[in-house]
Amino acid sequence: MLILNGVDITTVSKRLGHAKTSTTADIYSHLMKKADESASNTLENILLNQKQA
DSSP: OTGGGTOOHHHHHHHHTOSOHHHHHHHHHHHHHHHHHHHHHHHHHHHHHHHHO
16 A cells, blocks of 8 residues: 555565565565556656646
8 A cells, every 4th residue: 555655665665574675576566566657647647737738
């Protein structure tokens, strides 16, 4: 839930008690891909709205 809501991987890793952020990244990489897609879509919408204004 944290990753999907934009919390950085280091913070998530610490919150979960992982010694390395790579552990968190390995376990939750599928969520980071979804979060990245969401960020891409959001950016696209922002840029398209600016062009229309």
